[in-house]
Amino acid sequence: MIMGKQKKTKEIIIQIDGKEVKVAEGMTILEAAQSANIFIPTLCHHEKLEPYGACRICTVEVEVRGWTSLVAACLYPVEKDLIVRTRSGKVDKIRKMILEFLLAHAPYSPRLQDLAQEYGADRDRFEKESSFCILCGLCVRYCAEVKKKNAVGFVDCGARREIRFIPEIAAKACVNCKECFELCPTSYLQAAFVLAESLTFSKDTPSTASTK
């Protein structure tokens, strides 16, 4: 991420789940864990994209100079003598509830179901709100950062946040691309639906096409 420019990286030793790991300073905990073959679940992370820190499923427990805190592994930069616990009572509790929150939206997502099994998450704990989209932003960020098209974006905020294709851009950019569909951790139904909707919409009313 930010550290990309600094070429002279120092090697430091940190501890992940009791194991001493040699990592480069400035790496994130997630990168450090991956380099040591230690698994941390993620939903909004993609190696081609800037770390985002939205799903929080990668939350881990860290200890720095005796202070314990819960941080997002995909964002937290490692430092000397850092102690990381990728599983703990607190961590598991957080992951379980995050999964339950998300399963209310996408109850049939295989990825969510697998994780739900691991963490004992109840698919029916919260009232269903089947929008399929869990707002991980992979499609939005992929389109902006990799494809540099911004054909899909977030609209609105808080509980009303959703993804929308911008018809004027989507009509040109999406037809032959659709690379974002594969990134979707739930299913690309939502993306496809929204895309189709906005394309149709823009055909009917080309000059006044809006995102609503």
Add this chain to the structure above:
Amino acid sequence: MNSASELEELRKGILSKRDPDKPCIAICAGMGCLGLDNGRVISAFEKEIDKKKLKIKVDIRTTGCHGYCEKGPLVVIYPEEICYVEVTPKDVPEIISQTVLRKKVIDRLIYTDPDTGEKAAHQSEIPFYKNQMRHLMGNNTKIDPRSIDDYLAVGGYSALSKSLLEMSPKKVLDEIKKAELRGRGGGGFLAGRKWETARNAPGKEKYVIVNSHEGELGAFMDRALFTGNPHSVLEGLIIGAYAIGSHQGFIYTRHDTPQLKSNIDMALAQAEEYGLLGENILGSGFNFHVEVHLDIGIFVSGESSALMRSIEGNAPEPRPKYIHTSVKGIRKKPSVLNNVETWANVPLIIDKGSEWYARTGTERSKGTKLVSLSGNIVNTGVAEVPFGTTIREIVYGIGGGIPNGKKLKAVHFGGPMGGSIPESLLDAPLDFDELSKLGASIGAGSMLVLDEDTSMVDVARYFLDFLSNESCGKCVPCREGIRQMLRILTNIRDGKGREGDIELLEEISEVTGAASLCALGKTAADPLLSTLRYFKDEYEANIEKVKSPAEKRE
């Protein structure tokens, strides 16, 4: 201006042209009074003075907020400092002929205590003002916010001149540290420590920022202070920039307060014209420029990292602060963000010294605090009190207690990320740490007073409803946690609560508090938790109702 002596010359010049005995009518044009149609009062005064050909003999000054919004439109007549409340355009000819010209007090227009019937003609005798310590707000009645000369006349920019020409940046920083100034925006973080981090952070380019977003519900003291006395905040900002080695400042304010924006723009232009801003300020060799930015209108824009992203031109979504913004803020450069009130304290500390400053307040909360009083309280308005004042003194001594003979139930601090304390804890002092311990973080200083008719379930629900629209919606624990908590609270309010709801609320709030990305999510459940702490019976009663249908029908 190129030196301290030129500034003092200018000040002397301004003061010599002013006769302290000349009558001056200070009319409040703060947001509250304007809402009460003070514009018509102002034009009535102008017309009357024109008509009586008194222009040379009498001054009119339209000022910022005086604080006592409840009794607006407010008019103060100097030099006697006679305060008239609830003035209408019809009263104006009489005020001119009786009070301004004949020095007679008009009984009908002065403050009358609703309980004792006692009258008070002077501002300093009115209980609302009498029980305050107005170090920051006191100048509001003496200044036309659109006149830099007015600010200079009350000693303005002397702290800047002292800092730039007599003190090293390190010495300025030390004063702020010694004063133990804590951020007034909500976190209560030591400003000096933040400044020091930014000062020591690598890089030449550094930024200072005024957070004037003030999105906290029920908070209106920052706009009262900033609109009424913009130069005091600007002076603090320039001093802070000098201390940390910054040459670029930003003011981030609201799109929906045009009066504030216009006063800030005016202040910047005037300061620049006088050589108090820009290149080589007062001949010191120090350069500093300021840009004004407007928000895009969501609550979370006021969160420091979201605000900085907004200034960069991005969507105001918070980012994690594993590396502090004082090290990597705007454009990844060290950035010091303080709120309006914090900056306004800076000239005061430099002028009078940290020792003097630290004499006011409690052991760990120094100085005064602005609070905005609203809700079920007799006197709605902006008050300034020393830290350590009890909540009871604020609510009863200044606020005049609860209207309509009702009993007080709770006082809610800090808006949607704050908490409530019950009547039994009213003797708690206004103090960052003491209130935090009680689960009611002081926030930016909004005090919402709630009477016995208030449902605390409704209060908690209201704040979550607000946040469900105002969270940026980026991270799952905040967006979805708030959604689910709101749903449960709505059910409880509607009598559809289920056994286990309280435990579920507690569980969600724990996850939201621990795993959210920014302070909004981390503290979103605070109002809920504080009402559960002190008013759990209200939740239980609402859930109980469901169990016995007979009761439900009542």
